[in-house]
Each structure stands twice: as C-alpha cells, then as structure tokens.
Amino acid sequence: MTYTEDALVEQPAINLFSELNWDTVTCWDEIFGSLDDANLADNPLFFGRETRNDVVLFARLKAALLKLNPDVSKLIIQEAIDEIARDRSAMTPIAANEEVYGLLTNGYVYITNAEDEDDCVVRYVDWSSACNNDFLLCSQMSISGEIETRRPDLIGFVNGLPIVFIELKASHKNLLTAYKNNLSDYKNTIPQLFVYNQIIILSNGVQSKVGSTSSQWEHFAEWKKIESEKEKRRVSLEVVIRGVCEQNRLLDIIENYTLFVKAKHTVKIIAKYHQYLGVNQALSGLSNVKERAGQLGVFWHTQGSGKSFSMVFFCKKAFRKYTGNWTFVLVTDRTDLDDQIYKTFNSAGIVTENCQAESGSELKALLGEDHRFVFTLIQKFKGDEKGNYPVLSERNDIIVITDEAHRSQYDSLAMNMRSAMPNASFMAFTGTPLLSGEAKTQEVFGDYISIYNFADAVDDGATLPLYYENRVPEVSVSIDTLGEDIAEILDQADLTDEQETRLETEFSKAYHIITRDDRLETIATDLVEHYINRDPFSNGMLGKAMVVSIDKATTIKMYDKVQLAWKTKLNSLKSQAKFATGSRLSKLQFQIEHMEMTDMAVVVSGGQNDDERLAKKGLNYKPHRERFLKEKIDEKFKDPEDDLRIVFVCAMWLTGFDAPSVSTLYLDKPLKSHTLMQTIARANRVYAGKAAGQIVDYINIFSALQQALGLYGGGVAEGGAPYNVDSPAKDKSELVAALGIAVNELIVFLGSIDIDLTQIVSASADGFAKLSLLDNASETLLEPKNKEEFTSYLRQINRIFKAIMPDDGANQYVPYRIAINIIYSQMRLKSGLSVDDEDVLDVVRNQVNDLLDESISTIKIQSNLPEPVNIANIDFDALATMVAKVEKPKQSDAEKLKNLIERKLQPMMLKNKTRQDLQQKFQDLIEAYNLGAYTAEEFFNRLKEFITELAHEDKRTVREGLTEEELAVYDLMVQAAPLTDKERNQVKEVAKVLTEKMQEMLVIDWRKKQRTKARVKNMIEEVLDNLPESYDDDLWPKTCSEVYMHIFEKYPGQGQSPYAH
Secondary structure, eight states: OTTSHIIIIIHHHHHHHHHTTOEEEEOTTOBOOOTTOGGGTTOTTBOSOSSTTOOSOHHHHHHHHHHHOTTSOHHHHHHHHHHHHSOOTTSOHHHHHHHHHHHHHHOEEEOOOOTTOOOEEEOSSOSSOGGGSOEEEEESOOEEOSSOEEOOSEEEEETTEEEEEEEEOOTTSOTHHIIIIIIHHHHHHOGGGGGSOOEEEEEOSSOEEEEOTTOOGGGOBOOOOSSOTTSOOOOSHHHHHHHHHSHHHHHHHHHHSEEEEOSSSOEEEEOOHHHHHHHHHHHGGGGGTTTTTTEEEEEEEOTTSSHHHHHHHHHHHHHHHSOSOOEEEEEESSHHHHHHHHHHHHHTTSOOSOOBOOSHHHHHHHHHSOOSEEEEEGGGGOOOTTSOOOOOOOOSSEEEEEESTTSHHHHHHHHHHHHHSTTOEEEEEESSOOOTTOHHHHHHHOSEEEEEOHHHHHHHTSSOOEEEEEOOOGGGOOOTTHHHHHHHHHTSSSOOHHHHHHHHHHTHHHHHHHTOHHHHHHHHHHHHHHHHTSOOOTTSOOOEEEEEESSHHHHHHHHHHHHHHHHHHHHHHHHHHTTOOHHHHHHHHHHHHHHHHOEEEEEOOOOTTHHHHHHTTTOOOHHHHHHHHHSOHHHHHHOTTSSEEEEEESSTTSSSOOOTTEEEEEEESOOOHHHHHHHHGGGOOOOTTOOOEEEEESSOOHHHHHHHHHHHHHHOEETTEEOOOOOSEEEHHHHHHHHHHHHHHHHHHHHHTTOOHHHHHHSOSSTTHHHHHHHHHHHHHTSHHHHHHHHHHHHHHHHHHHHHTTOGGGGGGHHHHHHHHHHHHHHHHHTTOOSOOHHHHHHHTOTTOHHHHHHTTTOOOOOSSOOSOSGGGOOHHHHHHHHHTOSSOOHHHHHHHHHHHHHHHHHHHHHOGGGHHHHHHHHHHHHHHHTTSSOHHHHHHHHHHHHHHHHHHHTHHHHHTOOHHHHHHHHHHHTTOOOOHHHHHHHHHHHHHHHHHHHHHOOTTGGGOHHHHHHHHHHHHHHHTTSOTTSOTTHHHHHHHHHHHHHHHHOOBTTBSTTOO
C-alpha cells in the first residue's frame, strides 16, 4: 500500500542516509555466527553478531579499532572490545549509558605493568575526522531480550556500535504512540540496545523529535534547522536527519553537546537545535579573538530555553576542540545566582573543584594558578575611592562569561572588569534582550551572536505559554503610577537597609497602601482560593507556586496571613465534605489531602540587624532564616515529589532559579524591565502534564509588562532594523476567546456529520433522550475518518480549559466540555478499551459538573461481544459462535472484535515466531480499515474469517500431538525442509527429545557464560544429528543455528520462558 509507514517514511529516510554517505542495509535475512568462522567473513549478510541478543556488530567494531589504532597490539584492541561490550545489566540503565559514553569520548585507557611496553589509549571513534569512521544504517534488525524479540525500524551504527535509534510511524499516526508504546516497550524488552545509544529520533514523517535515553516525552524536541540560525524553521524528517545525522554534525552533537546531569536522578541532556547552532556560532569567535578585540558577543536566549546549559556546552567544546590553556571566569551579580551557576556546572560534571572567589585578591590568586573555572561576583570589581581598579591578570587565554550582564550595576563595574583583565575575551549570556540605554554592555561584549526569543521558545515547546490574570484588590487604590516609582528603587536584585529606609520615607504613601494589613489579608484569602482551585496537571498533581512580595517584612507578613487563610479554607472544605457525594466528594477529598500535606517556606537573604529590625514590626524572622540555612530548601522546592509547594520571596530566586514544576506566580511587588521579564519566566519551564504557566497580578503590573515589551521591540536592533519581540504573557481573556472559537469550530464539525452538540447539552437527563443522543454520537465518531478530527478538537479544548482554570470566564463552555468527554469515554468503552484517558479523568474533577455527571453516571454500553477479560484463555469456537449471531455489526462491534483478536494474537506470536504471517495479515486488515478501504461491516466480516484461521492455528498442537513448546521447535526445523510424512514424524520425536533435554541445561544466566552457551550448542547438534537424511550439509547447520537462536531468545534460564505457567 502506498500509505504505509515503509513507503511514506522509512524508505525515503533510508535513501537520505545513503545520500549522507551512510552504508544502508535491510536485515531481514541477516546471518548469525562466530567471528572465527572463515566461511562467514565475506558474507554481506553477516554483521558479526553471534545471536540476536548481541547489539554490537563485532566484525565492524574490530575492523574500525584496528584502523583507528594502527600502533596498538591486537591483544589490547581485543581488551578494549571486551571492555565496551561487557555485560552491564546489573547497573542502572543511565549509569551503564554514562559509562559507555565515557569510553566513547575518552577512549579505553590501557595501563601496562611491563617495562618494555607503553601505556596507550584505544580510540573507539575518530572525533576529528568523520570519514575515518564506519557509518552503517540497519533497517528491521531483529534483536532479542530476556524473552521477547523486537525489530526496531532503523538503527545507526558507528564503528559497529548502535549509536542512533530511530522509530518511525505512518504519517497519519500520532507520534506520541512511538514514545509511549514503541520506545517504552523496546527499553523494557531489549534494554541492552540503549546502553550504547546516544540519540533517539521519533518521526511520522510530518513531526520529528529528538531526545536521549532518559528523556521524558515533553523533553523530546523538534529539530528545525540544519546548518545556520538564519534558516527558516521547518519541521520534517529530512531536516532532522540532515541536521542531526550528517556524519560531522552527529559526532559533534555526541561529543560536545551531550551532558549527564546529576540531580535526584541522573538525566542525559542533548542540546536542542537552538543551543547547538547558537553555541557553535559563539565558539567561532575563539578562532580570531585578537581581531575581535576581546569581544565575543552577546548570546540572547530567552529565559527557560536552557541558557545555563548553553554556557556549559560552550565551555565543554572550547576545552575539547580549541587549542589553549583556557580559564573561564563566570561572573554574576548575586550570591544566590553565583551558587546556581556553580551548581549547574558541577551537576553536569564540568566543574569538580570549588573555585568561587570571595574577593579581588582571591580572584587574582586563582587566575595565577591552573584552574579551568573561577566563579565570582561583579561587585568584586569595585574600584578604590577614585574608581581605579588594579590589573589582576594579563593572560590572553581568559574568557569572561557574564550572566545577565545588562543590569544597572554592570554599567559602572564592567569597565573595571575589562581593565582588570586587559587581554581577556568577554562574552555575555542573557535571557532578556539589551534595552535602549544599555550601550555600555555592547562596548564591553560586542553585538549579538545568537538570538532565540520568547516566541521562538514557545513555538518550539522549549518553554510553555504564560497567561496573565489581573486580580488587583480594590483596597489598593489602584492608579496608573502606583508601581512605577517604587519599581525604580526596587530594580536592584536585593534590598539593602539603606534602600528599605529610603523606600519608606520617599514613598510612604504607596508603601503604606501596598503593605496595609487588610489588603494583605484580602490577597491571602484570594490566593488560597485560587491556588487550591487550579486545574491539576495531567498526572493529577497541582503545580507549585511562588508568592512575590515587596520586601522582607511584607514577605513574612504574607506567609503568616496565608497560614491563617489556609486553615480557614481547610476547615471549610472538611465541613463541605461531610455532605458531599460523587465527583464533588472526590474533588473535596483531593483538595483536603493536598492542603494537609502542603509545606510552605519563606526564602529571604540575610542582612545586618534584620532580626532586630523585623522584630520591632512584630515579625519572627529568625526561624525562617535558620530553616533556609539548615535545610536544602532549593532542592526540596525543585523536587516535584517534595511537599514544599509554596515559597514566599521578595528578591531571591526571582532570577536564575529553575524549578519546572512551578506553574503559578503570585505577584505583589512592583517590577520592571529585565527583572519583571525574568521573574515571570519562573513559571514557563516545561514539565510533564503542565499546559501553561500562570501569572496572577495583585499590583497592576501589566502596564509595566507592556512598557518592557515596548522597550524590547525598540531597543534591540541588528543593522538598524528593530527586532520584534512577542509578548511572553497573554491575558486570560485571550484564552477564553480561543476556547469559544474552538468550541464553535467543534460544533460546526459535528454538525457536518449530523451530530447536534447543542441539542445533546440541552437535552433532559430524564428518560433516555440524552443517553440516546450520546450513544448515536459516539457510534458515528468511531468511524476512522471522524475519530481523529474529533479527538484533535477534544484535546485542544481540554488543554485550553487547563490553562484557564479556575477562572469563571470559561463556565459557559463547561457543559460542552463535559458532553464531548462523555462521548469520548463511550467511544473508548465501545472499542473495548478501559477508560483511563487523562482528559476524561479531568472532567470528574471539574467543579461545576456535579448535576450532569450524576445524571449520566449509570451509562451502560450494550454489546453483542464479551468483555475483554482473560483474553489469553478465550475460546475461539465460543467467540466464533457469538460473532455469527451478530447480523448487522456496528462500528463498536468491529472495534471490540479487533481488540479481542489483538490481545489473543500477541501471546500466540510470542510462543512461535513462524506465526508472523498471521500477525502481518492482521496488521494489513487494520491498516486498510483505517485508511477507509472497508466499512465497519466489511471489516467485521473479514475479522470473522480471520478468527477461523486463528482457531485452526490454535488447535494445531492437538493435531500434531505436540505441546506449544515442542511445536515451536518443530516448526523451526521443518520450515525449509522438503519432508515426507514419515520424516516429519521423525522430526517431531527430535523436537520432543530436545525440549526435554534442554530444561536441565538452562541454568540461571546461562546466556552470559561462554561455557554454558557452548554446552547448549553441543547438545543441540547432538540431538539434531538424528534428523532425517533430507537435512544436507547446507540445511543442517542452518537448522542448528535457528534452533539455538530460538532457545537463546526464549529461555533466559531458571525455568523462565513464554511457555511457563
């Protein structure tokens, strides 16, 4: 068929790899055997695998290592092969992968004890010259795990090692299934393949995503450009293959743009396309530092897009690829940011020593020593009373990297930094663009070298959209200029004592309004109400939250007032729960449990006399500060599973702090420009199940937001042309409007197939009218041509709802959302699938669905077919009898029968590989139906015929007088042999003897020991010596090999096998 995965996706991909100078081969007829077998050496179908369990192509690996290491003895080469190929099944998957990555990038270090022999390093890959390596793309290679065998679509081998894994789907299939079904299954069934993997690509030809072995779905990213940032962004399989798998780029990405980051769990990170192209562009400056007068440029990648890791990639590649004894000086303007950057470099394994300079003299000493990295604060470059600053180092191999180099304190100190290291090179990383009036930053660092703005990041899914919600309490006497003057004072990252005093005297009226007790109490009550009524993520958890107040005193006050409001709300929920039932009770129980478990903390910096000054205001500051110093508050808050869910801050953590599970920011502090943009970006990080970030504004910050965005648009210029910047935050009213459009489009679509959604919503729940309408709708929507479009609308509407909740603006659309989700749940029930879809579960949690939910909770779906229980034991005769009684099969009958057959066929296939033709026939039937070749009735009738074939195969053990176990071996032995009936009976006896004998030999882990593997081979050959004369010198060894492969794949030892009961 021309619409298949193979024709539309796989073959064009293979052709493109050929164009990129990869050898390509299809492995359906691969031959297995020993490297020592001279007869196999020149066979093009022998790749050096002894069994399907092997994932390393030993013949190609050995040839590559001999070529790359001509001066190393063959014994040491073999030692290097043994080391990289050794069994790592006892390690965690990520630890095994990291160990292999270390060998790949650094080589195998051989240390000798002999006096006449030198130490050496065996290279597995030539990272400098791609053409010296062996690139092979294998399609449909069969790989066996402990029990099951799988055929990945494409595997890219470099020097015989499986470096690239590509899973392809047909263009009309959802790409998520490639991750949830295929990739997850492969990781479980053939985990040894992923020990060596460096890059995973998932594609259906239309969408294509790149990730690592540890990447969750939300961190698989599209690769949209090939060679340059100047290209237009395109999403296609061609762009991914050219951008990632062109030989030089592939080696560059693996060697220089891959990190293993240690946190609670180790995570493997591969650069996104904007990081890869941006950092390579930035690194080009190291080739001509002198001509640039030390200006390496400004690297602007918006907050949340991985800027900190881009710094790490920059440094990592500089060390590996650019000649020089480099020292990187990383400069920030706040102690907590300095710690954050150090932790990022340390967790990625790039920095192993603590070189944080606490003073100018310490910085000078560290620069005089041999350190790769030095971390310091811009404040250390303050001059003497005349403003002068001494020279710290005249080295020309120092690279100074500043984070957020545009803030005001850099203006006065950047030149000191420049004069302190006159021959150094300077580069600025920033998450917000330079604004007009920040010319000094460009004097020091130069022009932009890479730009990746808000809109780019949201469009790519590197960050999430942010939605703005204005909840300013009337008590604030909101006027346009309230926050603007205060923001001027608060623009610094942290408040000193002098600034706080100045604030209270110069702006006493505005400060008094903001910090009034009754205003704060109003906000605290509203905040608790808003927090607990937000929509959960798709995994059921509520996102974490940050509360931003004007200063330390107000931060502690707000914490105290929220504690009171929290208790009041919790008591109210408990009272309501006593009288609630159904879904309303479930929601209340969820909220009560969440509130009882939630921990909160105040995060403020320490200052002189803070304790005494705040005590005079009746505030207990000490316990908050003590907790911050004693506990790892930052790690607890970053951990999504930790109960620390709400933090109260005023300056700390507003910039540079990354906690992806934070979804809501409550703002009660005047902010502007960079600080405002950086603060709101605390909520836009990507996290599993999180649809969007929310900005809840209690101080009327929106005018400042618009002003900042206006400056961004006018202040960023390349070649005199303004660089347009899209808003990172959208008003929630836009979402409500988008929801209205989506619902109306769905109503029009449903109307075109004779489903009146408005009638369904308004129909009375009394009697069967509503039930009948729902039933007819779900039946119509099960047709393949309708199902996909309806599901697309459903998911879009549910996503928008998630981002809006708990706003009341969406209430008018709630009945429509409930109705379409009920229809969808019916569709799943009729298909014989369990109702576990995340979007359906969301409906149960909706605060306004009680009446409708109760009225239709007793829906029962009538079907002529049995429920899919105990599928493996289903009686085909009984099923065929039931199917024969169905005179006019409906869509739901066809779907249910398909699922029943699918679940029965799977264990049959597992037990006997010769049944592959049945599996293929079944898949062809489904594919044709999905593409509209059959009606539901025709499909049902073809499935009826297929049941007859399955029943015939299911009873073959009885006809042949063999068990399932013996039949599998028998089928393998007779499949290629022209035998008489007498000879077939002889083969049956051989199958019985072999099955009996092997049980006592298959000890635990027999497949990992050369001695036991050899014994099993010998036993097979001895038993198969009794095969008839028809098995000639050509057929007999092939049969022995097939049987050995079967036993190797199906019997891991210790009584385990697909045949064990």
